[in-house]
Amino acid sequence: xxxxxxxxxxxxxxxxxxxxxxxxxxxxxxxxxxxxxxxxxxxxxxxxxxxxxxxxxxxxxxxxxxxxxxxxxxxxxxxxxxxxxxxxxxxxxxxxxxxxxxxxxxxxxxxxxxxxxxxxxxxxxxxxxxxxxxxxxxxxxxxxxxxxxxxxxxxxxxxxxxxxxxxxxxxxxxxxxxxxxxxxxxxxxxxxxxxxxxxxxxxxxxxxxxxxxxxxxxxxxxxxxxxxxxxxxxxxxxxxxxxx
Numbered sequence: 001x002x003x004x005x006x007x008x009x010x011x012x013x014x015x016x017x018x019x020x021x022x023x024x025x026x027x028x029x030x031x032x033x034x035x036x037x038x039x040x041x042x043x044x045x046x047x048x049x050x051x052x053x054x055x056x057x058x059x060x061x062x063x064x065x066x067x068x069x070x071x072x073x074x075x076x077x078x079x080x081x082x083x084x085x086x087x088x089x090x091x092x093x094x095x096x097x098x099x100x101x102x103x104x105x106x107x108x109x110x111x112x113x114x115x116x117x118x119x120x121x122x123x124x125x126x127x128x129x130x131x132x133x134x135x136x137x138x139x140x141x142x143x144x145x146x147x148x149x150x151x152x153x154x155x156x157x158x159x160x161x162x163x164x165x166x167x168x169x170x171x172x173x174x175x176x177x178x179x180x181x182x183x184x185x186x187x188x189x190x191x192x193x194x195x196x197x198x199x200x201x202x203x204x205x206x207x208x209x210x211x212x213x214x215x216x217x218x219x220x221x222x223x224x225x226x227x228x229x230x231x232x233x234x235x236x237x238x239x240x241x242x243x244x
Contacts, residue, residue: 002009014064014067014068015067015068015095015096015099016066016067016095017042017065017066017067017068017094017095017096017097017100018042018043018044018061018063018064018065018094019040019041019042019043019058019063019064019065019066019071020041020042020043020054020057020061020062020063020088020089020242021039021041021063021242022038022039022040022041022075022085022166023039023244024036024037024038024039024078024081025037025234025238025243025244026233026234026237026244027083027085027112027233027234028231028232028233028235028237029172029200029202029230029231029232029233030112030129030172030200030230030234031127031130031166031170031228032083032112032231033231033233034043034128034233035083036080036081036083036231037081037083037084037085038075038078038081038083038084038238039084039085039087040071040075040084040085040086040087040091040104041057041088041089042057042063042085042086042087042088042089042090042091042094043056043057043061043062043063043088043089043232044057044058044088044089044090044093044094044238045057045058045061045063045088045089045090045093046090046093046118046119046149046153047090047116047133047137047149047150047153047154047212048139048143048146048147048149049137049138049139049150049230050137050138050139050140050143050213051136051137051174051176051204051206052241053056053206053240054088054089057089058087058088058089059244067134068096068102068103069100071100071103071104072103072104072106075104081158082108082109082110083102083109083110083111083112083113084105084110084111084112085107085112085113086100086101086104086111086112086113086114087113088114088115089116090115090116090118090119091113091114091115091118091235092113092115092118092120092121092236093119093125097121097123098121098122098123098124101113101123101124101125102124102184104124105124105126109128110126110204111124111125111126111127112125112127112128112129113125113127113128113129114129114131115128115129115130115131116130116131116132116133116154117130117131117132117159117160117163117223118153118154118155118156118159119156119159120131120159120162120163121180122187123204125166125167126167127162127167127168127169127170128164128166128167128168128170129169129170129172130136130160130162130163130164130168130169130170130171130172131171131172131174132153132154132155132171132173132187133150133154133155133174134173134174134175134180134183134184135180135183136174136175136176136177136180136204137150137154137174138151139152142197146171155187157190157191160191161191163196164192169198169201170198170199170200171177171187171188171191171192171199171200172202172230173187173198173199173200173201173202174202174203174204175201175202175203175204175221176203176204176214178217178221181197181221183220184199184201185225188227195224196225196226196227197227198228199225199227199228200227200228200229200230201218201221201222201227201228201229201230202230202231202232203215203218203232205232205235205236206235206240207234207235207239208236208239210230211231211235211236212240215231225235
């Protein structure tokens, strides 16, 4: 993996992108937590995290094919929300993603892209919310060919570095057990040893009970390292369901 991977495809606005959902909610994770935002969720992913909380965009992708002007029109239906979040699935593999990001930032909107950081495209973006996938994400043997594909693709350090140099960023790690922490520390040392305030630790959770089980010791780990504890406010407010 000596060179960043890039996407290719038509950049005109007639390109159709598979979209799972477009909705207005509040940002539940990261430095912009609590900010009203329009979420554009693409369908399709190059990974298969076993704990994925949006399987309808990865394991069993759903959605409709929309042209970029259609997507922009649906986002414009929420004029009060000046922040847009492009998420997935993995939005960086969507055809025409660069053209889509330029359109989503029109009118001065702030654009966050939520990505695993395995694929790069020359997107327009204000904040890369990068969630590198740890070993704890790899599916079991019953996942068949996806187990090997996931493990091979889940980390791409050249792409991560390219994103971190291209725009403002946050590194958001999903943590399930204390045993995950050494892997995170090693990645931080390799990527951003002088930027602990841009490193966020978030509990692997689909329910508030799971979140609350992990949160106390995870917060202590953040205090010890200078990392940022990342809650999941949308999970607390709405539960784990689409459109939130």
